[in-house]
Amino acid sequence: MTYKIGAVGPRSSVLGFMALGFGVFEADNAETASECIDKMAHNGYAVIFITQSLCAQIKETIEKYSSSPVPSIVPIPDDSGTDYGEEILKDAVVRAIGADILYKD
Amino acid sequence: MAEIKVNPTRMELKKLKSRLSVARRGHKLLKDKRDELMRQFLEVVKQAKELRRKVAEAFRAYNTGFESASALTDKKMMQEALMLPRTEGELKISYRNIMSVTVPEFHFDASSENGANYGYAFTTGELDDALSKLSSMLGDMVRLAELEKTSLLLCDEIEKTRRRVNALEYIMIPQYERAIKVIAMKLEENERGNRTRLMKVKDMMIKAQLEALKGVPEDE
Numbered sequence A: 001m002t003y004k005i006g007a008v009g010p011r012s013s014v015l016g017f018m019a020l021g022f023g024v025f026e027a028d029n030a031e032t033a034s035e036c037i038d039k040m041a042h043n044g045y046a047v048i049f050i051t052q053s054l055c056a057q058i059k060e061t062i063e064k065y066s067s068s069p070v071p072s073i074v075p076i077p078d079d080s081g082t083d084y085g086e087e088i089l090k091d092a093v094v095r096a097i098g099a100d101i102l103y104k105d
Numbered sequence B: 001m002a003e004i005k006v007n008p009t010r011m012e013l014k015k016l017k018s019r020l021s022v023a024r025r026g027h028k029l030l031k032d033k034r035d036e037l038m039r040q041f042l043e044v045v046k047q048a049k050e051l052r053r054k055v056a057e058a059f060r061a062y063n064t065g066f067e068s069a070s071a072l073t074d075k076k077m078m079q080e081a082l083m084l085p086r087t088e089g090e091l092k093i094s095y096r097n098i099m100s101v102t103v104p105e106f107h108f109d110a111s112s113e114n115g116a117n118y119g120y121a122f123t124t125g126e127l128d129d130a131l132s133k134l135s136s137m138l139g140d141m142v143r144l145a146e147l148e149k150t151s152l153l154l155c156d157e158i159e160k161t162r163r164r165v166n167a168l169e170y171i172m173i174p175q176y177e178r179a180i181k182v183i184a185m186k187l188e189e190n191e192r193g194n195r196t197r198l199m200k201v202k203d204m205m206i207k208a209q210l211e212a213l214k215g216v217p218e219d220e
Helices: A010-020 A030-041 A052-057 A059-064 A082-095 B009-074 B075-083 B127-136 B138-219
Strands: A002-009 A023-027 A045-050 A073-076 B090-098 B099-107
Touching: A002 A010, A002 B138, A010 A023, A010 A030, A010 A045, A010 A059, A010 B009, A010 B127, A023 A030, A030 A045, A030 A052, A030 A059, A030 B009, A045 A052, A045 B090, A045 B099, A045 B138, A052 A059, A073 A082, A073 B090, A073 B138, A082 B009, A082 B138, B009 B075, B009 B138, B090 B138, B099 B138, B127 B138
Parallel strands: A002 A023, A002 A045, A045 A073
Antiparallel strands: A002 B090, B090 B099
């Protein structure tokens, strides 16, 4: 079975993905974004890229899918400057090991 | 702490002893599993961290390129240019088993990645540049998705396993040990009680016999 790749985010950030054949869903606020994610998860999307400022706002939706093998939801950098993707990894390390040993610098 | 209520019999003792040995073996196995999971997890996270840095950098470059492209191109032309993808973004998944955790492996076929599917007349070179940057980092992005998913799944499993190890180590095994000790002491106590009773009975019997012997001539 083949799966699809999708992108969620504000128009300017995700438009480029359209040219690569991704399923592009425009979302400007947290509500639309989490609706999009739910819809995509049930429609055969295995990898979902989402701009990280949106990602930070819909943590609950993301966590819902974190324990199943698909979909994999990946925050991508946008112009907000924060690095939410690293935050998720860091969080996982702290939860699994009990101390932050990778990002202690 | 809650104690196991048991009858102090040899049957119970035997049962508890075998359960204790099973618990000990399970504890050892789970501990090994946890250690191996940790090792795998750290490896994956290290890779994911590096890849994320790389992708983030590439993405920033792409973003600035795309921004300037969209500033220079008409909005409608832009949309039109991007609407028809050259490749179908399709993904194959296989599953791998790491210490009984099922993790996905994404296979993205990026064969026909180069070249744009739009006329060059109405768009600028910046757009071509930005898109080729994006498509060249696509493989990395998919790999990143795979690594991050793997690390999250492993993290869950490590948490679960650690909880089990701790439950065995600090609750189950001590409980069994205490219950076994209680039964052993009770049994020993019974044994001692029995022995003193026997000794007492023996004494009484000897006394009775002596008395009987003494009494014989006098009676006659």
